[in-house]
Amino acid sequence: MSKRRPPSQEAFEKLLAWLDPDCDKAAAKYERIHTRIVNILSARGCWMAEDLADETFNVVASQIDRLVETYDGDPALYFYGVSRRIHQEWLKTLRPPPPSPSPPDSLDKERLALCLDKCLKRLATPEEAQMVVRYHEGEGQERIDNRRKMADELGITLNALRIRICHLQARIRPCIEQCVDEGDR
């Protein structure tokens, strides 16, 4: 994969303005597009998704003058198109992938559980933490029934509960990663 130079400050500002004339909205759109590219590339098995998303933004920034003049449509789709090409480039220069995750041993599991506990306390309200823990209670049908009961109690659909839990977990995951890494040092 060829490395492009990061955009100049001027190009970067033009790119933000292209996303939205309002600075705050532009920053939010930038973040949203970046996250989506990372998550799509991750789903495709790319273990350098963050790097490739950064690369995508560099490429788009390098074309910004032309895009402002000629591109018609949602910028997110243009970013996506560029990210696809960059991903294809990356696939051609592929190095051996990292190993698939192996089941953690006893100490890893203990550390993970401690980190989860710590991060729930740090990042979630007691009610949210209780909700996440309860959501994972039980196995098989018992778990499904448990989730249905939770949704009923909250007065929301099962799918709304699922999405709510997904957002909560997304907040907590990076903290667990950091906590485990700190334990490794």
Added chain:
Amino acid sequence: MALNNHQARLREYLLGKLGEAEQEKIEERLMVEDGLFDEFEASKDDLVEEYCADELDTTERQFFEEHFLRSVEGQQRYKFVQAMSCLQQLQPAPIGAAPPAPGLPVKNPGPSLFQGLKDLFANQRWAVATATSLVLLVVVAIIYKQISPRPAGQTFAFANILKSYSQNRGTEDAGPTRIKLPPNIAFLKLRLQLPKSATSGARYTALLDDQVNTKPVKVVETDSQSATVIIPADLVPNHLYAVKLAIVNPDGSEQEPSYRFMVE
């Protein structure tokens, strides 16, 4: 849960069951549709959970391992489910298999750390409000046991969270915390609520006192409210014990709260 069309499609996408053109179509929509993107994220959580529970078939499992789980994001989600399943798996499966210790605030027979965590979060506000006069001792007992091998590596079992009160600081002593240990326990983990006067940056050491001898035990974690120690189970046959915590504050002042517990 029955899957709606979106969910089913996203699931196929994540498991590599769609052609390139269909994948591209979904990805374009993911870039611009917030609702679909939320579904996408939740579907990943579902699949990681199913992967860890060995509920995917061989082909799905292999594809998921070789794609999403190799990404940084996939590994983070995998770790999260492992951490959560670690707590969840360690709930005693058969109801009534392990009776609760008498007088303990547990909801189910054979309470677990999982249950205890729930209780802790539920009672956190109360605990903060009443901590001014009584020091709360939260005891987390973790039981490790080997269970039949599964891909997710289920090697733990958990006991429960217990509450008691410490002695030795002029506060009322409510007696030792009673802990009932199942026979296959490997370690006991105790989370000791720190006195209010403990300050951040303090150093901690701990001794297990069996009323005859004292042995050092490992302080594995501390935060602003508690210190956690791990004690090998073979050091605590049924008997009365105390963990003596030595706290050296950054200003050089020292405290030595003691936490009594009875193993039954």
